[in-house]
Amino acid sequence: xxxxxxxxxxxxxxxxxxxxxxxxxxxxxxxxxxxxxxxxxxxxxxxxxxxxxxxxxxxxxxxxxxxxxxxxxxxxxxxxxxxxxxxxxxxxxxxxxxxxxxxxxxxxxxxxxxxxxxxxxxxxxxxxxxxxxxxxxxxxxxxxxxxxxxxxxxxxxxxxxxxxxxxxxxxxxxxxxxxxxxxxxxxxxxxxxxxxxxxxxxxxxxxxxxxxxxxxxxxxxxxxxxxxxxxxxxxxxxxxxxxxxxxxxxxxxxxxxxxxxxxxxxxxxxxxxxxxxxxxxxxxxxxxxxxxxxxxxxxxxxxxxxxxxxxxxxxxxxxxx
Numbered sequence: 538x539x540x541x542x543x544x545x546x547x548x549x550x551x552x553x554x555x556x557x558x559x560x561x562x563x564x565x566x567x568x569x570x571x572x573x574x575x576x577x578x579x580x581x582x583x584x585x586x587x588x589x590x591x592x593x594x595x596x597x598x599x600x601x602x603x604x605x606x607x608x609x610x611x612x613x614x615x616x617x618x619x620x621x622x623x624x625x626x627x628x629x630x631x632x633x634x635x636x637x638x639x640x641x642x643x644x645x646x647x648x649x650x651x652x653x654x655x656x657x658x659x660x661x662x663x664x665x666x667x668x669x670x671x672x673x674x675x676x677x678x679x680x681x682x683x684x685x686x687x688x689x690x691x692x693x694x695x696x697x698x699x700x701x702x703x704x705x706x707x708x709x710x711x712x713x714x715x716x717x718x719x720x721x722x723x724x725x726x727x728x729x730x731x732x733x734x735x736x737x738x739x740x741x742x743x744x745x746x747x748x749x750x751x752x753x754x755x756x757x758x759x760x761x762x763x764x765x766x767x768x769x770x771x772x773x774x775x776x777x778x779x780x781x782x783x784x785x786x787x788x789x790x791x792x793x794x795x796x797x798x799x800x801x802x803x804x805x806x807x808x809x810x811x812x813x814x815x816x817x818x819x820x821x822x823x824x825x826x827x828x829x830x831x832x833x834x835x836x837x838x839x840x841x842x843x844x845x846x847x848x849x850x851x852x853x854x855x856x857x858x
Contacts, residue, residue: 538563539694542600542607542628544619545569546577548586548805550610552667553633554595557608559673560697564595565604569611569619574598585805589671604628605694608661612806613638613645620652629657629687631680635715636808637815642822644712644756657687660708661695662715663766664774666781670700677701679767681711703766710758714749714768717816718775719809720830721745722783723790725776727836727843730791741829741850742776748827752816755823783809796837810837828853 541557543550546568554566568574577583578597581590591597600607600623607628611619613636630653632645641648649658663678670676680691680702688704696702705711721742728738749772750763762768775781786807789799800807813834820827832846841849 538594539605540565540601540603541694542567542604543610544600544607544623545610545634546574546583546585546597547610548583548667549633550608551583551586551589551591552665552670553608553610553661554591555589555671555673556697556700557695558592558594560695560700562594562605562694563601565599565601566591566595566597567600568597586667586671589668600624602626606631606691608633609645610634612636612808613648614806614811616645616648617652620649625653625656629659629691631659631661631691633661634808635662635712635719636812637716637819639811639815642815642819644709644716646708646712657684658682659684659687659691660711660715661691662711662771664770666774666778668780673697673699675699675701677703677766677770679703679705679711679765681705681708681762681767683708705762705765705767707759707762709756710753710760710762711767713753713756713758714763714771716808716812717745717749717752717830718768718772719783719807720813720816720833721749721772722775722781723787723809723813723833723837724829726781726784726787726789727791727846728787730788731843732791733847738776742772745776745829746772748829751825752820752823752827755820755825782807786810790836791843809833813837 541562542565543554544567554564557564608631610633613634659682692702816830817834835841
């Protein structure tokens with residue numbers, strides 16, 4: 538049997554471990570906290586993804602040196618620190634987190650290129666909720682890398698009849714889609730939470746998609762990638778699914794709750810909160826405006842109220858679509 542290592546034992550990392558096991562792999566799941574790792578090893582269940590027992594083909598511990606691939610399922614803000622401890626090897630690194638590093642404004646593969654020059658790298662992304670992947674419900678995702686051979690190997694390693702993997706040779710566009718959809722989802726949740734209606738949410742999602750496309754192209758990606766699973770597909774799921782942490786944060790803000798209090802009460806990362814100001818700053822470097830993302834960043838920073846943010850968006854100059 539082939540071996541896969543999963544770095545990060547949150548809900549998403551655990552779901553990926555279950556999927557890799559379903560695909561016929563031996564899996565080594567690593568948790569940063571030794572006590573939590575020991576508890577998962579004994580109980581065979583992760584409290585962050587309750588109700589899903591780990592099969593015997595999933596073990597908990599350090600990555601096996603013979604791993605065919607290493608899936609990095611840690612938040613982007615912790616990716617650099619995790620790479621510093623991870624032993625170097627020949628196994629390809631697959632980034633499974635979505636976002637942008639706050640300090641450097643780098644996308645995940647840019648961090649990997651800096652920390653592990655010359656390593657084979659790819660992105661696994663798409664419209665996937667962890668609990669549905671864990672349950673084996675039908676889903677599709679994208680393996681994005683410029684290396685066609687690596688795309689084929691990873692797809693063969695991780696796909697199963699219920700988990701369809703599509704290859705994509707535009708990792709930049711795939712990463713931008715995965716990062717920006719979280720920010721747009723906060724805005725979509727705020728619209729619904731404030732009772733502004735489905736029309737407003739549909740308009741906001743559509744304009745958010747346009748922003749994602751402009752940024753992807755400016756950074757070297759392609760518009761057709763943004764129209765696919767890693768862009769539009771992920772955006773639709775995150776902006777409408779009740780299980781989305783980013784959407785639920787927006788809902789709370791729309792209902793008048795304090796964003797910082799909501800985030801402080803959570804154990805799981807709401808990636809869009811950290812990503813919003815990063816996207817705005819990265820876009821400015823490229824000479825772009827991202828009105829929806831900028832409104833979210835200002836809302837989270839307390840520089841705008843929700844009413845002011847909506848007025849700001851609605852007051853923009855009229856133009857053709």
